[in-house]
Amino acid sequence: MVILRRGLLAALALASAFALAGPANAQTKLKWAHVYEPSEPFHTASVWAAGEIAKRTGGRYQIDVYPSSQLGKESDINQGLTLGTVDMIISGSSFAGKAYPPIGVTYYPYTFRDAGHLLAYARSDVFQDLAKGYEGKTGNHIVAVTYYGVRQATSNRPFKTCAEMKGLKIRVPDAPAYLAMPKACSANIAPIAFAEVYLALQNGTVDAQENPLTTIEAKKFYEVQKNIILTGHIVDHLNTILSASLWNKLSPEDRVIFSEVAQEAAARATGEVARREKELLDVFKQKGLNIVEVDTAEFKDTVMKNITFESFGYRKADWDRIQAIKSSM
Template structure:
């Protein structure tokens, strides 16, 4: 009897241990398209480890960088399919579900990174994020990271809006990114992010636009010798938790995920701002021609030629963002 009781207790303990282990090993996939050297990756890894600590190991989050689980459109779709649980992606992709949230990509909306961050704490951001959550089936934006201010690299110097006439320029496959180049007469070509370097190298396109930090990380400066500081979009990335996962999380875990992801976003934002400050001089040292432009020239062309309505944006939302202090 004692032997049988011992065996029974041992079996029960084994079952309980197995259940606890299973609970401890809830594995989640966090995907993005950025290089491992970029803070969007390093701080995601930090956040994954921090969430594991703060939840006593109940969640194990694997981070997949550099389009390992698909291009940006793919990982956004993956939130619905259940192939990914968390992604980092721009509001331009969220706008495919809820067009109004993409108004932040209308050129020259934000004055600077501080204005962007102030927006993420505003009522207009809460309204737009809630609209996206409802339209996407529950996908929840937990944090926003400053991605960088977008500038233009090209084979030939660009000093004015008119200089872009006829220029073959790569833009992401997102309508809002077309606004400034098309307003200035450029020929836009949507090419996947992972394929841009080769497209510039083989002459498929003559130009592209991205923040200085991305120009460095993706080594676009190796195949483009001109950078024009057009500063047309103060860009950002959202950390998005799938609706399926968000619905399963307890209130306590939602709080942990949100706090950690916001801390990671703040860390990334600080790194990006510090890197940007140093990069202009660094590019000049490499022999790159860096041109300061009159941004009002580009902004004037956009305001005259690009309507909010064609992108599904509400001008009232744009005005509310512009009014944020």
């Protein structure tokens, strides 16, 4: 009887221990969304990061990564951070600028001189100030910045000057930041969802679009466009953003893990994008595309004369601080 009682007490103690340990070891499932293709570095690096976070937290987090606009277009996944439909996203500051306009100043044309200038900005006090402003407005936390590439135009008809863009039907992302250059050049702007751009180019809904060379390759826009125009109007980047809900729930130790892994993933993707970008002009030439070089100073001057910072909610003082940053490459 005594032995049975001791056995029962031991079993109860063990069950109690499992019950107490259960919540602490429970796995949290998270959704990480973006609009890029599975073949792109942004996705492969995210998948690596999801696995690495699971490893470094002892399996307490299972992160499923959803590419190719599976959880919605870019504006949708940004809203999803607040609505609770996503926990993490990769997205540009142009879309963060919808909630906090000043952070979108990096999308004013010709703000960055090159990739090195952009990456130096990502480590600067200017970025920290703008990121804090965005977090103060939304509660969402930016943990990493990835180089996305220099945005160039593709078009069915070539152009070499800003004036020659007049009347051109060009697709831009559905965020105010992208309007400055086409607007200054009197183009007709069509904010079509990213997943629909190929078809829009193919069926003539639009004549042109603009994206980095690596995206032009990944989305196969070169199949339905004859000309690549090297406008180089935006040196672009993507932020890895955690929702306010997720960030506030993370312990200080887990915040460090999420941040460090995201930054390592960003560095991986940045390196891949930069390497491939250097190769692609030759690749596109071999495919028979017409590469058109332009006087970017003429485009920049036209934008500066016609588009004010204030019209987009940007602050000229932030832009001036960015100009003073020295490139890191």
